[in-house]
Amino acid sequence: MSGIDNLPPLRDVISRHGLSARKSLGQNFILDLNLTAKIARAAGDLTETDVLEVGPGPGGLTRGLLAEGARHVVAVEKDPRCIPALEEIAAAYPGRLTILSGDALELDLSKHLTGPVRIISNLPYNVGTELLTRWLDPIDWPPFWTSLTLMFQLEVAKRIVASAGDKHYGRLAVLAGWRTDARIVMELPPEAFTPAPKVHSAVVTLTRLETPRYPADARTLKDVVARGFNQRRKMLRASLKGLRPDIEDRLIAAGIKPTDRAETVDIERFCALARELEKP
Ligand code: SAM
Numbered sequence: 001m002s003g004i005d006n007l008p009p010l011r012d013v014i015s016r017h018g019l020s021a022r023k024s025l026g027q028n029f030i031l032d033l034n035l036t037a038k039i040a041r042a043a044g045d046l047t048e049t050d051v052l053e054v055g056p057g058p059g060g061l062t063r064g065l066l067a068e069g070a071r072h073v074v075a076v077e078k079d080p081r082c083i084p085a086l087e088e089i090a091a092a093y094p095g096r097l098t099i100l101s102g103d104a105l106e107l108d109l110s111k112h113l114t115g116p117v118r119i120i121s122n123l124p125y126n127v128g129t130e131l132l133t134r135w136l137d138p139i140d141w142p143p144f145w146t147s148l149t150l151m152f153q154l155e156v157a158k159r160i161v162a163s164a165g166d167k168h169y170g171r172l173a174v175l176a177g178w179r180t181d182a183r184i185v186m187e188l189p190p191e192a193f194t195p196a197p198k199v200h201s202a203v204v205t206l207t208r209l210e211t212p213r214y215p216a217d218a219r220t221l222k223d224v225v226a227r228g229f230n231q232r233r234k235m236l237r238a239s240l241k242g243l244r245p246d247i248e249d250r251l252i253a254a255g256i257k258p259t260d261r262a263e264t265v266d267i268e269r270f271c272a273l274a275r276e277l278e279k280p
Contacts, residue, residue: 004033004067007092013058017085021195025079026124028193029057035192036064039203042185043120043149046070050113052145054104054121054131057082059089061122066093074112076100104131110144117144122151125197129156129172136175139218141211148206149185157184157202164266170232174225177267178213180206214271221274228262228270235259243277250276 010031013019021027030036039061040046047069056062056075059082065073066089073096075086083101090097098112105127110117123131128150135148152160155168160176161184162168176182186203190196212218224240231239237258240247248258254272256265265273 004037005063005092007063007089009033010058010060013085013088017058017081019058019079019081019085022079026055026126027057027079028125028195028197030060030122030192031194032192033060033063033067035188036061037067038064039122039149039151039186040064040068040070040120042203042205043118043147046118048116049146050074050115050117052076052109052113052117052119052121054119054127055124056086056099057122058085061120062086062089062097065120066096070096072096072098072114074098074100074109076102076104076107076109078103113144115144116146118147118149119145120149125153128152132160132172133175136179136206137218137222141179141218142208146208148180149203150206151188151201151203153197154187154200154202157204160204160206165264169263171225171229174267174270175222176206178216178221178271180208182206212271214268216271216274217278220277221271224274224277225262225270228265232262235261236265250279 021029046065049071051065051070051073053062053073053075056077062073062075075097080101083099086099090099100107158168159170159172161182162173183205184202185205188201190200228236228239236251236256237248244250251258254269254276256269256273
């Protein structure tokens with residue numbers, strides 16, 4: 001027994017089911033169930049909440065979520081070898097765990113969930129940023145989830161929570177900061193995982209804002225931010241030149257100097273620029 005539940009320790013589960021970690025699937029498992037319970041707690045009270053977990057693997061975080069009282073967990077796992085191990089957890093928590101076998105990038109996950117929904121995952125690093133971008137980027141806002149509590153490489157976590165002027169500030173920080181409150185809630189050394197990755201990791205919690213922080217059209221904002229940061233060393237009058245012939249006037253109207261670089265422009269002024277670009 002493991003301490004947080006009556007199921008066997010994860011090392012036993014892994015050896016019994018032959019779950020040797022595969023690099024191609026970004027498999028770095030957390031075997032310390034006290035740590036997985038702590039990550040679950042970092043997401044707040046789960047008792048009235050459905051939780052979406054991407055990449056449960058052998059189920060360490062899944063067990064943390066259930067032990068911490070999550071109303072219902074929907075776990076989507078791409079590696080079919082993990083499914084029998086997850087079914088043992090489902091049997092120990094009748095009616096509270098739904099296992100989906102497949103690729104989180106391809107499945108429509110929201111249809112399996114009842115609100116309010118929190119997304120809590122130790123994500124595979126190779127798909128983490130892609131999933132985060134999708135969750136932050138729907139045309140309609142608010143989205144189906146109320147908060148995201150996700151593991152990233154520390155460098156990526158810093159890019160999510162950065163402010164204008166920080167060296168990590170870029171597209172991800174604008175996208176996250178426009179529609180959520182994002183903060184790093186925990187840092188983890190490589191030894192917290194089996195096998196240990198080369199880099200440090202961090203858990204980021206992003207709590208959605210009911211309306212974006214400043215008004216702007218989502219597509220226009222995304223376009224202008226992408227262009228600005230694609231050539232981050234260039235002045236904005238150069239990197240945005242292709243958008244409008246009078247881009248310098250529009251930058252000035254948004255409170256931005258045409259000689260500024262994207263990395264110094266805060267979210268409020270990017271939104272002001274997006275609104276200027278919507279004008280005829
Ligand atoms: N949650 C477990 C833990 O904390 O120990 C495992 C985390 S491991 C970093 C990432 C997991 O995501 C692996 O189990 C891997 O098989 C799974 N995975 C990788 N790509 C996936 C995808 N596209 N969709 C769903 N699961 C995926």
